[in-house]
Amino acid sequence: MKSAKPDNIACSAFDNIGMTANKLDDDGFLITGPLFGHELGPRLENIIPQLKQDSIGSRNLMEHSWCVDLAKLIRGHQRIAPFLSAAAVAVQCNLFEKSKNQNWLVPVHQDLGIAVREKIKHPALTGWTEKEGSIFVQPPDSFLHEMVAVRFHIDECGLDDGPLRVVRASHKAGRLDSHAALAERDRVGETLCAVERGGAMLMKPLLLHASSKASGHSRRRVLHFVFAPPVLPFGLQWRHAF
Structure with missing residues (x-):
């Protein structure tokens, strides 16, 4: 695997609201600076500890009204809306929490x-x-290409906090399969994705990504929203769609 060098560490370099969707389509991901003011942080700090969590989150x-409201705020934000279809709905939200005491790694994969x-x-x-009472299925790739995940960072995610490592443009x-994924990672190399507190990382589901364990002493909490077309193929129906 290629080692991470300074030129393949991504941060808020793409925080340009005038940017077209080409950047996301070309690279498979992009990172913004903080989306909201300081008032949202304390609200989430009160909510998150009340959530029932497994070992990672x-x-x-989306069963919670506060989460639906936040999804709508994110979807309409001037830094996010240009990269989503006007008809896109929020269909899923996961909380991932990583810290020194609640640590884990994820091998290279696609969503x-x-x-x-x-x-x-x-x-x-x-x-x-x-999973957790929800039924999951893998639709055709053509549908996955129409989806976008928005990872909203409750905490700052630095290089010691187990950030995502992505394989640029691998969604194309x-x-x-696992062998082809590893070969593509070794061919292209990985980009480390540092994100500011309150910032977001947008990514395509087919983008190869992984994460290491956190080596620092902070927490890395992420709300992983998924936005998709409102209508599914083959008679499928979303479990949640807002």
């Missing part, structure tokens, strides 16, 4: 599953599974 947060209301039999639908290669 919580899923199904292939979506949360749906019920199972539908169709040969194009694969990878059915259940489509769905990759």
